[in-house]
Amino acid sequence: MDARMWRLPPELRSGLEGPEYVQVEGHAHEYRGMLQVKVERLRVLDSSEVSEEDYVPATEKDRRALAAELELAGEGIENPHLFELFALMVSDAEFWEAFCTAPAAKAMHHARIGGLLEHAVHCLRLARSLAELYPADRDLLLFGAIFHDVGKIRELSWGRGGFAYTTQGRLLGHVVLGERIVAGYIDRLPGFPEELAMHISHVLLSHQGEVEYGSPERPKTLEALLVHFIDNLDARAAMFLETTRNVSPGGWSHHENPLNRALYLPETSGDAVET
Known part of the structure; x- marks a missing residue:
């Protein structure tokens, strides 16, 4: 999602040394058919505030x-x-x-x-x-x-x-x-x-x-x-x-996947037992 901040805090004007997690507050709106966020406040998070597995x-x-x-x-x-x-x-x-x-x-x-x-x-x-x-x-x-x-x-x-x-x-x-x-x-x-x-x-x-x-x-x-x-x-x-995780039984996946082919998920029979 695209985001814009017009009044960047002084500590961020020179950029960051690498990717960081940030807390953002702002308003979402549509711009040229795409969703965009106008950022009002932005704060770089300390590593102790973030669990990598959440992202x-x-x-x-x-x-x-x-x-x-x-x-x-x-x-x-x-x-x-x-x-x-x-x-x-x-x-x-x-x-x-x-x-x-x-x-x-x-x-x-x-x-x-x-x-x-x-x-x-x-x-x-x-x-x-x-x-x-x-x-x-x-x-x-x-x-x-x-x-x-x-x-x-x-x-x-x-x-x-x-x-x-x-x-x-x-x-x-x-x-x-x-x-x-x-x-x-x-x-x-x-x-x-x-x-x-x-x-x-x-x-x-x-x-x-x-x-x-x-x-x-x-x-x-x-x-x-x-x-x-x-x-x-x-x-x-x-x-x-x-x-095929999001493919319905009886349906096909898109062919753009690691196996380079459309994949079929058969419909399960009524007497199938989940194990």
Whole structure:
């Protein structure tokens, strides 16, 4: 919405250093067919007066419960080295807070506060099922499913009323950043097996699947292949659900969406049971 203030306070005449939240009082009117606000009073708000989640999308799920589910999964890891690595990462309060708060994307899927956490939990649940079907290293598969997108905490910023790419996110991307984050924790663990570290790096670096989608390598182990498809499945299912959220049963979405096609929401049968 456009807004105009004709008598700007002296402290604002030189502009602001960056985006800020402000409290505005004024009158709305129509100007050339558009709604416009004539601002009478404007005050820059202190950060203590603002809750970011009031102004950006946030998961509706209980983030504490989601984080607890991941922490419990980490406690169940049998490989002593992966167990120690998981525990070290979760015990880093600053890292874990960022992981549990970050969006999973700027716009494509799970683009909301807590979106990365939500995506990680969904991928964990899928990985558990696939671990029962295929002869994969279960601990490595679960670790990769949870932390494959960990680089998003550095690729994206989520303050000041919106999501944006950081400079390092634009230059390096979350795939490389994620591998560096995990490798940094591995370096703090004396005696961590080099081969296991290599397999972790491969899972992280290949999870996008193809070079054109940002992966330096294509998946070449069973665990890497499964993590790629788990990530892809949850991301695309989320794209469908988010695109059709306001579509009535029996209706179609607009074709301009992350899946680049009109999406159909079937009418539910009368005997369908909500779970």
